[in-house]
Amino acid sequence: MQQLIQNVRSGECRVAVVPEPMVRPGHVLIANVCSVISAGTEKMVLELAKKSLLGKARERPDHVRRVLEKLRNEGFFHTVRQVLEKLDEPMTMGYSSAGVVLACGAGIQEFKPGDRVASNGPHAGVVCVPKHLCARAPDAVPFDQAAFTVLGAIALQGVRLARLSLGDTAFVVGLGLIGQLTVALLRANGCRVFGTDLDAEKCRLALRMGAEQAATGIGARQVLEWTRGLGADAVLLTASTKSDGPVALAGEAVRPKGRVVAVGAVGLNLPRRPYYFKEAEFVVSCSYGPGRYDPEYEERGHDYPAAYVRWTEQRNMQAVLDLMGAGQLDLSPLITHRFPIAEAESAYRLIETNREPYVAIVLDYPAPHARPLERRIELRVSPARGKVGIGCLGAGNFARMVLLPAIQRVEKLRPRILCSASGLTAVHSGQKLGFEAATADENEVFQDADVQAVFILTRHDQHARQVIQGLRAGKHVFVEKPLALTIEEVEEIESVLKAAPEPKPLLMVGFNRRFSPAAVRVKEFFAAVHGPRTVSIRFNAGAIPTEHWTQDENIGGGRIIGEACHAIDLATFLTGSLPVRVFAESVGGPNAPAVTDDQCFITLRHANGSVSSIAYLAGGDKAFPKERVEVLGGGRLAVIDDFREVVTSSGGKAKKSRAWQQAKGHREEVAAFARALVEGGASPITWEELRAVSLASILAVRSIREGVPLEIDSENRAHFDLQGK
Numbered sequence: 001m002q003q004l005i006q007n008v009r010s011g012e013c014r015v016a017v018v019p020e021p022m023v024r025p026g027h028v029l030i031a032n033v034c035s036v037i038s039a040g041t042e043k044m045v046l047e048l049a050k051k052s053l054l055g056k057a058r059e060r061p062d063h064v065r066r067v068l069e070k071l072r073n074e075g076f077f078h079t080v081r082q083v084l085e086k087l088d089e090p091m092t093m094g095y096s097s098a099g100v101v102l103a104c105g106a107g108i109q110e111f112k113p114g115d116r117v118a119s120n121g122p123h124a125g126v127v128c129v130p131k132h133l134c135a136r137a138p139d140a141v142p143f144d145q146a147a148f149t150v151l152g153a154i155a156l157q158g159v160r161l162a163r164l165s166l167g168d169t170a171f172v173v174g175l176g177l178i179g180q181l182t183v184a185l186l187r188a189n190g191c192r193v194f195g196t197d198l199d200a201e202k203c204r205l206a207l208r209m210g211a212e213q214a215a216t217g218i219g220a221r222q223v224l225e226w227t228r229g230l231g232a233d234a235v236l237l238t239a240s241t242k243s244d245g246p247v248a249l250a251g252e253a254v255r256p257k258g259r260v261v262a263v264g265a266v267g268l269n270l271p272r273r274p275y276y277f278k279e280a281e282f283v284v285s286c287s288y289g290p291g292r293y294d295p296e297y298e299e300r301g302h303d304y305p306a307a308y309v310r311w312t313e314q315r316n317m318q319a320v321l322d323l324m325g326a327g328q329l330d331l332s333p334l335i336t337h338r339f340p341i342a343e344a345e346s347a348y349r350l351i352e353t354n355r356e357p358y359v360a361i362v363l364d365y366p367a368p369h370a371r372p373l374e375r376r377i378e379l380r381v382s383p384a385r386g387k388v389g390i391g392c393l394g395a396g397n398f399a400r401m402v403l404l405p406a407i408q409r410v411e412k413l414r415p416r417i418l419c420s421a422s423g424l425t426a427v428h429s430g431q432k433l434g435f436e437a438a439t440a441d442e443n444e445v446f447q448d449a450d451v452q453a454v455f456i457l458t459r460h461d462q463h464a465r466q467v468i469q470g471l472r473a474g475k476h477v478f479v480e481k482p483l484a485l486t487i488e489e490v491e492e493i494e495s496v497l498k499a500a501p502e503p504k505p506l507l508m509v510g511f512n513r514r515f516s517p518a519a520v521r522v523k524e525f526f527a528a529v530h531g532p533r534t535v536s537i538r539f540n541a542g543a544i545p546t547e548h549w550t551q552d553e554n555i556g557g558g559r560i561i562g563e564a565c566h567a568i569d570l571a572t573f574l575t576g577s578l579p580v581r582v583f584a585e586s587v588g589g590p591n592a593p594a595v596t597d598d599q600c601f602i603t604l605r606h607a608n609g610s611v612s613s614i615a616y617l618a619g620g621d622k623a624f625p626k627e628r629v630e631v632l633g634g635g636r637l638a639v640i641d642d643f644r645e646v647v648t649s650s651g652g653k654a655k656k657s658r659a660w661q662q663a664k665g666h667r668e669e670v671a672a673f674a675r676a677l678v679e680g681g682a683s684p685i686t687w688e689e690l691r692a693v694s695l696a697s698i699l700a701v702r703s704i705r706e707g708v709p710l711e712i713d714s715e716n717r718a719h720f721d722l723q724g725k
Contacts, residue, residue, distance in 0.1 A: 001125030001374060003424060004344045004363075005090040013093070013348045015341065019423035019440040020373040021128040025106040026301045028117065028134050033143040035097035035123050037361040038151060039351050040176050040240040040264070042093055089400070090428045094123035098137060098146035099365070102126065102373075107301065111136070118149035118321060120288075123344060125365050126373065128422070130298050132291060135317035138325030144338075144362050145324055145331045148181070152320035152329070153288040153313060155181035155238070158263035159189060160311060161283050162234035166190035171223055171232035171253050173246045174239025174264055175202040175214065177360055180334055182238050182263065184209045185320075188328050194223060194232070197239075201357055208333050220252035231255030237262045244269045247282075254280050261285055288313035295547050334360040341365050375441040376417075379430050388413055388677045391445035391475075393466060394457035395420040395429045403457055403480065403510070406667045408433045412674040416451050417444060442466065446473045453506075453677055456480060460562055461555045464489035471496045471505055478673050480510040482565050483694045485557040490694050497687065506683045508673045509690050511569035515672060516665030518646045521657075522631055522638040523574060525648050529634030532609035535574050536630040537567040539615065542622040546594045558701060559598040560584070564616040565697040569689070571604055571612035574631050578692040579612075581605040583709035584700040587619075602700045 001020050006013050023029035101115040108131055111117065116137040121127025137146040155178050164170055170186045172179050175197035186193045187210025195206040196218035206214035213226060223232050235250035237260065244267035250260040251274035259281045262268065270282060290304060291297035291313045297304065304312050311319070323329035336358045339347045347361050390413050392404065407413055415435040420426035423440035430438040439445070445454060446469055453476035456466045464484040470477040471493075484490045497507060513519055526533065541559065550556035550563075572579060586600035593599075598618035605611060610633075625642035639647040643665075645658045672684040692712060699710040 002341050002365075003122070003124035004093045004341070005424065006093050008089065008091055013345060015344050016090070016424070016427065017377065018124075018427045019375050019377050019438060020126040021422050021440045022375070022442075023103040023105045023128055024421065026108065026299075027105045027128045027130055028101055028108060028111050028119070029103040029105075030097075030099045030117060030119055030121055030127050030129060030134070031102050032097045032099040032121060032123075032125060032127060032365045034099075034147040034365065035094050035121070035363045036147045036151060036177075037094065037123075037347060037351070037363065038096060038177065039358065039361065040178065041095075042348075042351070090424055092122040092124070092422075092424065094363075095120045096147060096150035097121045097123070097127065098143045098149065099127075116141075116143070116146070118146045118317060120150045123341065123363055125341065131301055132298055132303065132312070132314045133317075135314060135321055137321050140327075141321060141324040144335060144364075146321060147362065148331050148334070148360070149317050149320050150288060151177060152181050152185070152331075153316040154178055154263065154285075156185055156316050156320055157287070157289040157311075157313075158182060158236050158238070158261050158285040159185050160289070160316075161261045161285050162236055162259055164189060164191050164234055167192070168233040169194070169227050169230075171195070171218075171235045171250075172206070172211070173197075173235060173237050173249060174241075174266075175199070175206045176238065176240065176264075177334065178263060179238035180206060180209050180359065181331070182236055183211050183214075184329055184331070185323075186210070186236075188323055192226075194218065194226060199357075202359070205333065205359065220249065223253040227255070231258060234259045234261060236260075237266050238264045239266055240264045241266055243267050244271075247271070248274075251275050251278070251280065254278065256280070259283060289316040295549070299549075300552075331360075335362055337361045339363055376437055376439040376444050377423075377427060378437050379427070380434070380436050388452050388674065389416040389448075389450040390414065390453045390455060391417045391419070391448055391451040392435075392455040392457060393419050393442055393445060393462075394459075394480075395425040396457070398480070399457040400425070400429050402666050403455065403670070404429060404433050406670045407455065409667060410671055410674045412678045413453075413670075414450075417448055419445050442469075446470060446475065452476060453478065453673075459549065459555060460485060460557045464493060467493055467507070468496050471500055471507065474500075474505060476506040476508075476677055478508045478510065478670075481563075481569075482557060482561050482697060483509045483690060485553075485561060485698070487695060487698055490691060490698070494687070494691060506673070506676055507687065507690065508669075508676075508683050508685060509569075509694075510666075510669060511566060511573075511685060511693070512665040512669045513566050513570040513643070514573035514665065514685070515668035516643050517659070517663055517668070518640045518643050519570060519573065519629075519665065521646055522629075522640060522648070523576075525638050525650075526574070526631060526633065526636060529636060531634055532606075532611070533575050533631055533633030534610065535571045535612040537571060537612070537614045538628045539564065539567060539617060540620040540622075540624050540626050541598060541616055541618045542620070542626070543618045544598070551595055551598075553701075559618070560600065560602070560616060560701050560704075561697045564600075564602065564614060564700070565693060567614040567616065568602070568604065568612075568696050568700075569685075569693045570629065571614065572606070572689055572693055574629075575606045575608065575610035575612060577606035577608035577610055578688060579604040579696040579712065580607050581709050581711050582696045582699045582703055584703040585707075586704050597701065597704060600700075600704060604696065 098118040117134045119129040119134045121129045169192045172195040193211045195211045195214040203214040235254045237246045246266045256278040262284045296302045417437040418426045418430040418435045419439045426438035454470040456479040584602040586596045602614040629640040631638045636650040647656045
């Protein structure tokens with residue numbers, strides 16, 4: 001299919017051919033018929049992309065601070081490589097479209113294939129959208145008007161926040177696309193509407209959309225005259241400017257105890273005097289309405305009860321469509337240009353150059369059933385050199401910046417096919433890294449006869465299922481941590497491994513720390529020590545928002561299972577012994593944060609008598625180094641400081657070595673897995689270790705919940721009593 005993308009680094013905007021996405025649980029797969037370019041928002045993206053690196057930095061000082069932290073902790077070259085990779089990431093464009101439902105994911109009952117819908121899908125032939133970002137389009141509403149729905153919801157949310165009723169007066173400042181929609185909705189609400197804009201043609205259009213008065217240069221004096229000296233009941237700022245002029249004008253034009261609503265991106269330095277003496281309210285409108293940016297609502301499909309939240313973003317979208325269906329909202333006067341999606345670049349050149357007036361630009365797509373869906377795209381004709389064909393599932397940030405480049409450097413591996421949920425990142429990264437094909441369908445990877453090994457780099461809740469599918473398909477499997485989220489998943493993987501025919505496929509988990517040069521050196525340093533050791537590992541993990549997917553126990557497993565497992569594996573490696581008991585405690589009390597698991601201490605007892613203490617702590621400062629490891633035993637001591645510096649001490653003498661950049665072992669673990677694939681032999685990490693570490697991570701969370709130590713016997717079976725007996 002064709003999709004419009006923006007390269008943030010180069011500023012290039014182009015139509016790319018990418019695989020159609022697969023429908024996901026809780027999502028709706030839609031074949032777009034029309035989409036509308038939001039000229040204001042998308043023009044800002046274009047302008048930012050075309051700025052120099054210095055210009056981009058000035059626009060986003062928050063990103064600059066994060067880069068400086070990375071420079072301190074991870075080194076210059078590693079940071080620069082990640083920054084350039086992030087800038088090279090393709091950005092989807094557009095967020096207001098309409099089309100026909102092709103398929104519905106698990107849990108979807110509200111929509112059916114063939115339904116006419118509007119959504120916030122991007123400019124692409126086929127889009128996969130969460131159910132709460134879709135709304136049913138009445139049969140009487142043409143697709144080119146239904147495509148305005150999300151933009152209409154943005155305007156409608158501003159109108160709702162203005163709290164206007166029949167006969168009230170509204171003053172709209174800025175008559176671009178959102179401003180015109182706002183005028184039309186206010187008129188449908190029975191309000192008197194005045195509007196102003198720097199463009200006289202847009203003022204004339206506002207009169208057609210229902211404004212009583214609209215002209216350039218309207219000031220507070222005219223508004224006072226038209227409202228018999230009272231002032232506007234509400235002023236809606238729909239302009240897009242860094243200037244504080246709109247908020248100053250609003251303060252003068254609004255009536256005493258009136259309301260000013262910022263819908264567009266305007267300067268927010270409010271003049272105190274007019275707002276103070278009028279006791280005027282100032283409100284900032286957030287996009288489509290309640291639910292926007294809430295992952296529980298948008299991504300996980302948990303609705304707000306209408307009795308408590310009458311107008312969510314989805315219900316706002318439906319209200320706009322219902323007004324269209326009733327003939328109360330005609331948006332056809334707003335459409336000034338149309339382009340087929342194949343010529344979308346011409347539409348953006350029009351926006352950039354302003355060579356002629358425009359308001360709404362509609363993109364048209366081929367008929368939904370004109371051709372079968374394309375799940376796979378071939379990227380290169382000649383196969384890459386390499387003995388082992390590999391397929392990769394997942395092309396997110398970590399995959400693109402760390403694991404995939406590490407895979408590319410190993411000559412023994414042949415990059416065969418790359419899969420991502422949207423297909424877009426699979427094409428982009430696949431072309432850069434030499435993959436032969438890209439897909440959005442994971443089955444293409446498992447069924448490809450030229451794929452001998454599968455790298456699983458997806459979200460944590462998919463790991464166990466994909467590992468099992470890969471093993472059953474006879475593929476060797478490398479899965480980024482964690483292996484699984486539950487004990488039952490670990491046991492199912494074990495049973496599949498046991499049932500696999502000889503020679504059994506290799507299974508490897510991305511516990512990279514044990515492969516780092518620092519960890520290998522410390523392991524060798526203690527090779528002569530036969531007694532038990534003590535290991536202390538401190539993670540200065542940094543805070544992650546509560547709503548982040550890694551904090552969700554059903555998706556990410558939480559940060560202990562998802563990341564502290566690295567420390568559990570490293571302790572297992574450095575002690576040379578499996579964990580047999582785990583006990584953990586986290587912070588608490590009345591002032592504790594909503595998430596407490598990521599501020600915890602985990603104690604491990606190992607089979608050889610060694611003891612490990614893991615401090616996984618999210619309450620510190622990110623500017624300080626993240627990880628510190630201390631190992632003591634047999635009259636020896638070693639320290640790993642953030643995988644850049646190693647100190648060893650014995651016989652009263654200390655030695656220090658420091659690498660020129662941080663090295664956590666990602667490249668080394670991939671190389672070790674590749675050697676095992678090519679040369680034969682066992683997995684670089686034994687199944688017994690993988691199983692014990694995975695169970696210990698899962699049981700650490702349960703230990704926090706139950707407040708008791710939990711045992712793992714010699715077969716690594718977890719001993720716990722669900723009834724508390």
